[in-house]
Amino acid sequence: MAPSTSGALTTSSTITLHINGEKYTLPVDHRTTLLDALRERLGLTGAKKGCDQGQCGACTVLLDGQRVVACLQLAVAAEGCEITTIEGVAEGDRLHPVQQAFLDLDGYQCGYCTPGQICSALAVIEEHAAGWPSAVTDDVRPEAGTPALTAEEIRERMSGNLCRCGAYVSIVQAVARAARETRAEAVEEASA
Numbered sequence: 001m002a003p004s005t006s007g008a009l010t011t012s013s014t015i016t017l018h019i020n021g022e023k024y025t026l027p028v029d030h031r032t033t034l035l036d037a038l039r040e041r042l043g044l045t046g047a048k049k050g051c052d053q054g055q056c057g058a059c060t061v062l063l064d065g066q067r068v069v070a071c072l073q074l075a076v077a078a079e080g081c082e083i084t085t086i087e088g089v090a091e092g093d094r095l096h097p098v099q100q101a102f103l104d105l106d107g108y109q110c111g112y113c114t115p116g117q118i119c120s121a122l123a124v125i126e127e128h129a130a131g132w133p134s135a136v137t138d139d140v141r142p143e144a145g146t147p148a149l150t151a152e153e154i155r156e157r158m159s160g161n162l163c164r165c166g167a168y169v170s171i172v173q174a175v176a177r178a179a180r181e182t183r184a185e186a187v188e189e190a191s192a
Contacts, residue, residue: 015079019044020088028075035059035070038085046086046115050162057161060116061085067123069160086115089122097185098122098178107174109165117161121175124157125182149179 016025017037026041035052038044038061050058052071059070062084089096098121101107108114128149133140136156137147147153154172163171 013076015076017042017075017078017083018081019083020085030074030076032075033071034061034063034068034073034075034078034083037075038070038083044085044087047119048112048115050113050116055162056113056116057120058113058116060119060161062119062123065123065126067120067160084119084122086118089118096122096178097181098125098174101174101178101181102171105170105174105177107167107170109163109167113161113163113165117158117163117171120158120161121171121178124154124175125179127157128153128179129183129186149176151176 011031012027012029014025014027016023019038019042024042026037028037028041032041035047035049038047039049047061047070048058049071050056054069054072057069060067061070062068063073063078064081065084089099095103096118098118102114102118102121107117128146131142131146133147134153134156136152139147151172154175155168158171158175
């Protein structure tokens with residue numbers, strides 16, 4: 001808690017959040033979660049409130065490129081970080097390859113978990129490209145290189161995001177396809 005000018009402790013602060021390339025300044029109670037700040041204070045309702053206990057992943061957003069469950073992240077702790085929500089994933093009218101793959105391969109049914117699934121998938125693809133192992137990676141030695149992004153790897157890496165409709169097969173296919181397309185785009189950009 002921050003001391004006030006009178007010396008008493010305060011329970012609120014004015015913070016500036018960097019969300020999807022925009023700055024938002026707002027007063028918040030120190031107990032306000034990032035999810036509540038996004039949804040209730042800023043009208044960014046893409047991240048969903050599912051369990052509100054960090055168990056379902058429906059509220060997943062990216063904080064400096066790392067996935068977090070926004071229901072457990074305090075808004076004041078996110079100040080100074082770059083926050084990406086589902087609203088900031090597309091480039092104008094052009095869907096991100098992950099979004100397009102979810103759409104093309106029916107990686108959603110009711111759509112409630114989809115924003116969190118997509119944000120998590122973005123992080124999964126980056127983590128894999130950076131060579132991060134998962135719990136199912138056979139050889140975690142650095143010299144073994146990046147493991148193949150198999151269906152088993154994708155399922156393990158996406159395991160923090162639940163889909164109540166059971167669209168898991170399509171979600172795995174969408175993540176695999178988006179990872180291939182993202183790698184192809186990176187190769188094209190590097191050779192240009």
